[in-house]
Amino acid sequence: MSQLPPQPPASDPRMRGVLLIAVVLSALYGLEVVIDLLRPHLPYEDFHSPVGWLNPPPKGLPYPSFGWYKVSFWCYVLSLPAALALYLTGRRGGRYLPHWQAAAAVVLLFPYPIWTLDTYSHNLTYILLCLPSTAYALWLVHRMQRYSRLPVRLLLATAGWGAVMGTGFGGSMNQWWLDYSYNYLAPGPDHLMPLDLARVRLRVTAGGLLHAGLFEELGKGAGVAIVFLLLRRHIDNIVSGIVLGAAAGLGFNLTESAQYMAAHHAADASTQYFLRQSLGLLTAHMAFTALIGAGFGVARQLPDRRSQRTAIACGFGIAMAAHFANDVFISYYSRVKEDWFSQPGPTMDLLVLTPLSFLVLQGPLVLLYLLLLRRGLRDQAEALAVELRAEAATGQGAVTAAEVPVLLRPARRFYLRLHALRHQGPDAYRRLGRLYAAQLRLGMARWHRSRDEYDPYAPDEQALRQRVLALKHQPGPAVAAGRPLQVAS
Structure with missing residues (x-):
């Protein structure tokens, strides 16, 4: 009796979702490339390559960062046909095999960690300095779970996504804006007055803040979304979501702290460490992405897909808006604080005014995720009181x-x-x-x-x-x- 040919494994909807996330990130990156390709040529430009990242590096750059940008760009260009080939290769009997879909997703995501290598290769000392405080914050986040806890390896993987993939994607998108924005916003050669240039700088800065709020949160939140798709069995309610989002934010903050410390040498580097790895460690990026995670935690317990998508979209929307508003307020405050406080000394500024500004600007976000966490823990305690007693009654x-x-x-x-x-x-x-x-x-x-x-x-x-x-x-x-x-x- 002849045996039937082996049937291909059924398509995995979880892996299709992961591939969709990678495609969305790649499409957004591609949109930035197209905008850059179409940027106007300025008559007073030294160079105007078709793609801005292919221009020679500016003079005086401390290290050849633009080389990393070029590698990342060409990896993106090559990732598109490679991912398509892997996806089509995995088609069997009208189905797409999950492991081929996973390979295609990995290829599409490959350009972003390459961009992050710029930070790690030149700022390893700062990364090592920030690791102990980041590890302590992750331990605190893990201890937030008073009942059922996420596996430690999952928490570390999510933090790793934020540190590598989140910063890679967000940093790439921010750099595209800096590359083409001046070409679109610059005045003509007859209007190069100081007032005109100041207005252009203000518009570029405002656009950069909006860019950061959108794409940095999207890059961090993509990691939480992948965990939600692949390992939803570990997510119980809003508590698990907040913890996952906080882990991604802490990972992102680790890499960004090293970047800012490198940009502010000597004594200013210690100030950046204090602001990002001490005073603001459990605020800012951790708070923003914790709200994204809260959306996924709520979605875990909603009955239909439409409600789930609404909860997740609300989490992203609140985090992006909070990120943008926070950056705008901090930028504004840094310009006017000397007028408000009659030129405070550096000690007064660092130890009194700066903590107060953090309390006013980011305190509400911290309070929000702590209240959500408290509510989620109460729900878990009430549910476990019922279910554990019912389990004990089974004998x-x-x-x-x-x-x-x-x-x-x-x-x-x-x-x-x-x-x-x-x-x-x-x-x-x-x-x-x-x-x-x-x-x-x-x-x-x-x-x-x-x-x-x-x-x-x-x-x-x-x-x-x-x-x-x-x-x-x-x-x-x-x-x-x-x-x-x-x-x-």
Whole structure:
């Protein structure tokens, strides 16, 4: 009896979504290239290449950054036919294979981290200086999750996206604007008066602020969107979304801090470190992208696609508007503060006026994401109180009635883990943490089922229940969520 030919795997809608994100970013980049190609020729230009990035680098540049721009541009040009070839190669029986779609998406995204190499290759010292504070902020963000927590590796990957892909895409788009904007806004050769040039500079600056607000947030948010598509099973509600967005923002802030420290040498570099890695570490980019993540967290629990798209669009819109408004207000304040405060000294400016300006301009954003986080944590606690008690009532042993109060109290869980560390060692500490995480994940799975938030790629409740039971019966110290560890008989 002849065997049927193997059938190709079904198309993965998640991977189609990832490819769509890559296509959108690539299309926006291509739009900037077209605008640059059409920029007017100025009679007093030294050079006018068809593409501005192909011009010779300006004199006095501290390092050949324009070489990186050229590499990024040519990689973009080559990525288009390469991605199309990979996409078409993956067609089997009227379907497109997911791994070929993933390869096409990677190729389309390839030009952006190349642009970021400019920062990392020349500012490695500053990157290393900013890593400890960024790692501390990521730890704080991770601790925001009092119940079910995202895997640490997922948090680090999202921060890595912000540091590499977010800055690469946002920086590329900002640089395109700086390349062609003057050609479109510059006055004619008969109007090169100081007042005319000042107006042009103001318009270029305003357009640059708008560009940054739009495309930097889009670049960071694309990473959160990819996690939402591929690993939605780890996202429970708005808490998970805020944490993901905050991680992407912290990664972006790491790279941007190094860029600004390099641009402001000597003592000014330490001021930039204070502003971006101390005073403003949990504000600005972290706050902006946390709001994008909040949109995805809300969308996770909405019943229909239209409502989900609306929530996500609102998250992006609020973040972009907040970013633009923040940059505009800071630019305006930096010009008028000496008139307002009668030329304050540098110490007064740095330690008093600057923190006050952060409180006024970015404090509302921080308060907003903290209030959303508080609400999301309350929803999780209320849901887990119901679902864990229901699980204990089944009598299957994954969760017992005595364990429910402990699982609902983060401080109690932490105390019992410390008790396990003291009396049984690090292995017992880690095992008890894994048990808590598995039990809480089981409770969250029951919650999603009760709300009809089914995810076909998430493990079912029985598999989660078996994992909890396996953790309870591992050889070694007996783990019990509601009391200190005892030695297994």
